[in-house]
Structures are given as C-alpha cells and as structure tokens.
Amino acid sequence: MTTLPPGYIPFSEVLAAGPLPGEARIFAMVNQSGGAGKTTSAVNIAASAAEYGWRTLIVDGDAQCDASVACGYEPDRLEGQATLYDVLLGVANFEDTIVPALAGAFGAKGTVAIENLYIALASEQLEDAEQMLATRVGREFWLRGLIDTVRGMFDLIIIDCPGNLGLYVVNAIVASDEVIGCVKPGWKELRALTRIELKIEELQRVLAGVKAFLGKVLVVDVPTTRSQGAVYDDSRKSVASAYTDRMLPTVRRSPRIPESYAAQKVLRIFDRTGEATQNYYDITKALGFPRRKQR
Ligand SMILES: Nc1ncnc2c1ncn2[C@@H]1O[C@H](COP(=O)(O)OP(=O)(O)OP(=O)(O)O)[C@@H](O)[C@H]1O
Ligand SMILES: [Mg+2]
Numbered sequence: 001m002t003t004l005p006p007g008y009i010p011f012s013e014v015l016a017a018g019p020l021p022g023e024a025r026i027f028a029m030v031n032q033s034g035g036a037g038k039t040t041s042a043v044n045i046a047a048s049a050a051e052y053g054w055r056t057l058i059v060d061g062d063a064q065c066d067a068s069v070a071c072g073y074e075p076d077r078l079e080g081q082a083t084l085y086d087v088l089l090g091v092a093n094f095e096d097t098i099v100p101a102l103a104g105a106f107g108a109k110g111t112v113a114i115e116n117l118y119i120a121l122a123s124e125q126l127e128d129a130e131q132m133l134a135t136r137v138g139r140e141f142w143l144r145g146l147i148d149t150v151r152g153m154f155d156l157i158i159i160d161c162p163g164n165l166g167l168y169v170v171n172a173i174v175a176s177d178e179v180i181g182c183v184k185p186g187w188k189e190l191r192a193l194t195r196i197e198l199k200i201e202e203l204q205r206v207l208a209g210v211k212a213f214l215g216k217v218l219v220v221d222v223p224t225t226r227s228q229g230a231v232y233d234d235s236r237k238s239v240a241s242a243y244t245d246r247m248l249p250t251v252r253r254s255p256r257i258p259e260s261y262a263a264q265k266v267l268r269i270f271d272r273t274g275e276a277t278q279n280y281y282d283i284t285k286a287l288g289f290p291r292r293k294q295r
Pocket of ligand 1 (some may be wrong): 034064
C-alpha cells in the first residue's frame with residue numbers, strides 16, 4: 001500500500017470537519033486551440049487562491065490529464081481511485097473523484113498535500129466523453145449537475161478545459177459563472193476570443209439558464225514556433241484594446257513553468273519568488289480572491 005503524503009486529508013474528512021464555505025464562484029478556462037496556457041493557469045491560479053485561504057477545487061475534464069498530473073496524480077495508474085470517467089459511466093459519485101492536490105508525485109518521497117487545494121481527477125478514457133454525452137438527455141448540463149453537488153463546499157472552482165469547443169467544453173461553459181478566455185499573444189489567438197464569445201452567445205440563446213459570459217481575458221506568453229516580432233507587440237495591444245475592461249495581468253514567459261510541470265509542483269512551491277509566480281498571485285487578486293483572514 002502506498003503511504004499517503006503528509007497533510008493528505010481525504011475530502012470526505014474535510015466535509016465532516018465543516019463548516020462549509022457557502023457558494024463557490026465557478027470559472028471555466030477556455031480556448032479552442034491547444035497550448036494556450038489554460039491548464040498552467042487553472043492550476044496556478046487555484047494554488048494561489050488556496051494559499052490565500054480560499055478552499056479551491058480544480059476540475060480536470062481533459063483526457064490529457066495535465067491538471068491531474070500537475071497536482072501529483074496519474075489517475076489511470078491509481079488503482080481504485082474514481083475519476084470523472086467513472087462518474088460518466090455512472091459507477092462513482094463526483095465527490096469520489098476529489099482528492100487533495102499534491103506538491104510532488106503521489107507516492108514519491110517528500111510529496112506533501114497542498115492545504116485548501118483539491119482536484120477532481122480526469123482519465124485518459126475521457127477521450128470517449130463526447131460520444132457518451134452526445135446521446136444523453138440534457139447533455140449540455142451533465143457537468144453543471146455534478147458541480148452543483150459540491151458548490152457549497154468550496155469558495156472557488158476552476159474548470160480546466162481541453163483545447164476545443166466541443167460538447168465537454170460546452171458543459172464547462174454551462175456549469176460556470178464566468179469564462180476566462182486564455183490566449184497566446186497573436187492575431188489568430190485574438191480571433192479565437194471572438195469565436196468563444198459567439199459560442200457563449202449561441203448557448204445563451206438556445207439553452208435556458210446559461211449564466212456564463214466571457215468575463216476575463218488572460219494572455220499567457222507561451223513559447224511559440226511562429227516568429228512574433230512587431231506582430232506580437234501589435235497583437236498584444238489589440239487584445240488589450242478590444243477587451244480592456246476584461247484583461248487580467250499577463251503571464252510572462254518563463255522556463256520555470258514547464259520545469260514546474262515536470263516536477264509536478266505548483267509554481268509557488270517550485271519557484272516561490274519567480275516572476276511568473278507573482279503574475280499568478282496578481283491574477284488571483286484581480287479575480288476577486290485576495291489573501292483572506294483564516295476562517
Ligand atoms: N508563461 C509560460 N512560459 C513558458 N512556458 C509556458 C508558459 N505557460 C505555459 N507554458 C508551457 O506551454 C505548454 C502549454 O501550456 P498548457 O498545457 O498550460 O496549455 P493548455 O492550453 O492547457 O494546452 P492544451 O490545450 O493542450 O490543454 C506547456 O508545456 C507549458 O508548460
Ligand atoms: Mg491543458
């Protein structure tokens with residue numbers, strides 16, 4: 001049997017200890033193209049909010065399982081651990097997929113649980129999620145139904161999405177209060193924001209009860225193979241001027257980000273004083289989650 005990391009408190013015990021926070025604010029990190037910094041941002045915003053005293057849940061619905069890995073888990077290798085796929089199959093409850101986020105790999109020496117931070121684990125089998133959801137009644141509302149069952153148990157819930165605008169991402173948008181459009185600097189990326197807005201408008205039109213809107217735009221300076229130069233600067237300004245009131249602080253490019261992912265540690269633990277770490281603290285405050293007094 002694997003020894004559990006120090007500080008590991010199963011979610012069921014957290015609940016039993018009460019009191020519960022109330023009602024979480026729910027954000028979905030969305031962009032239809034891959035590699036826009038969605039997962040990095042979901043995990044590191046959540047980790048900053050948790051440090052500031054907000055009980056936070058990351059929902060990993062991506063078959064790549066990147067958020068789960070970033071939080072110390074390779075879910076498909078953990079025997080007996082429920083994932084979102086099991087919930088989709090109807091053999092587990094959503095609560096059963098929620099585990100404490102870790103700094104370090106599960107089972108490795110020195111790994112510890114991160115206070116206040118939890119993750120609902122994904123599975124590689126979620127590849128089939130779109131097809132399985134497609135034939136369901138209320139197919140756009142599956143995730144909202146699940147998240148509603150734990151909404152009162154957290155202050156903040158961040159849904160990490162795969163890089164598309166398919167049915168799972170529609171579920172994430174419908175489940176959220178607000179969408180954070182996550183973009184790399186660039187012309188193509190700027191146009192992606194318009195497509196996200198159109199998608200949200202369409203959902204509001206055809207489905208009753210969709211609250212979400214494109215509330216925030218986050219520019220993450222991820223490395224890209226395309227040359228950037230002047231176009232890069234111009235397009236960054238364009239994003240800023242088109243979405244002025246919604247811009248979050250930009251995340252600077254940093255080699256520490258892929259390194260922290262490889263170490264399965266959130267940035268604030270891997271690179272406490274780094275610039276990108278500070279960027280994520282600033283973003284977390286800008287989202288309305290400043291440091292709070294302990295409950
Ligand atoms: N600010 C940054 N500086 C340098 N590298 C970064 C930065 N942000 C993210 N990266 C790296 O860029 C890659 C893509 O980031 P990430 O996985 O967060 O994007 P994503 O939008 O979740 O991608 P996908 O659509 O595939 O899920 C990763 O290797 C990540 O480590
Ligand atoms: Mg991702």
